Amino acid sequence: MESETEAAIFEATNRALCEHGYAGLTMQRIAAESSMTSAAIHYHFDTKEELLVSFLEYLIERFEAKIACEAADPRTRLEEFLDIVFDPAQSKADGFPVALMELKAQAPYHDRFRDRFLDLDATIREVVAEAVADGVDAGHFEETDPHAIARLVTTTINGIHVRTVALGERPVETRQVLEATLEAHLGWRPDSEVMA
């Protein structure tokens, strides 16, 4: 768990990353977005890469805590998962999708970034596959391969993420298409939250 100071550094990193991009990101610019000096930031993180690996872990922990839903009914779990992934507040206000995409584009050059993304991916796929498997067992969903469905859902979410960032697209319509696809595979359609 990060300290308050580290959380403040991560918030500043997010703002600096969204404003200047990975290409323009420096310790000085991160400091400028916080109330700290760059020397103080260097005290916590030796290098920009150290800082960004920790920043990525911080984003991923936040997200994993959100999707660790404990509802007993697997349909509720899938619906809550979709509500979190498609949360319009998240994709607009805090700029995290832009920061995350910057780091994804860097993954071919930084194994430590890639490893974190692989962990996140495994977690997301597990959450979906478990909910699907439980739903099949309970007779709520038609017989299907939970891992194939998890791959499909995760890949679609990856696609929605890049479309939000690169095309400026609102994900509402795509959510509907994903729901229609779940219906085609599971014989069950999630209850959509009303989207702004």
Next chain:
Amino acid sequence: MESETEAAIFEATNRALCEHGYAGLTMQRIAAESSMTSAAIHYHFDTKEELLVSFLEYLIERFEAKIACEAADPRTRLEEFLDIVFDPAQSKADGFPVALMELKAQAPYHDRFRDRFLDLDATIREVVAEAVADGVDAGHFEETDPHAIARLVTTTINGIHVRTVALGERPVETRQVLEATLEAHLGWRPDSEVMA
């Protein structure tokens, strides 16, 4: 249509972008990957952004020429489209997916990049929607919304692209999931090419 010199500059840009990333890309490094001086490159393109916008147009034209398939049978058109998108040679040898992802991550800061990606997206969706609509009309596919299917296919492809780059994933398995999804929606399954 670009000149031979410009094509050589674009090939060098691709190599420099894959090696150094957007953050480390300079006219000098592009020159170092070619047989030209950076002055010669500046003669063709005033700024790095000018060069990258033209580079992006070059990538997109290459891709659009590939997917402009003229087969009369809409099933053949969809199959050929998938074969091009999932071409394993393309995703490994030439590094274009990495270069493209770098530029997608820059789209929030560069409207000229975003506009090109929006054009490309419209083209891909049109190719898919037309093939689906023609297939429904001809009685090959079940009744469905061609634009919803096009959105689903395109978003999945966007997701596969980011997974290839960020996670180093091979797209074979995801192609199978996409094909199962097309089968669920269209009542027809594409004939997969054997993948390496």
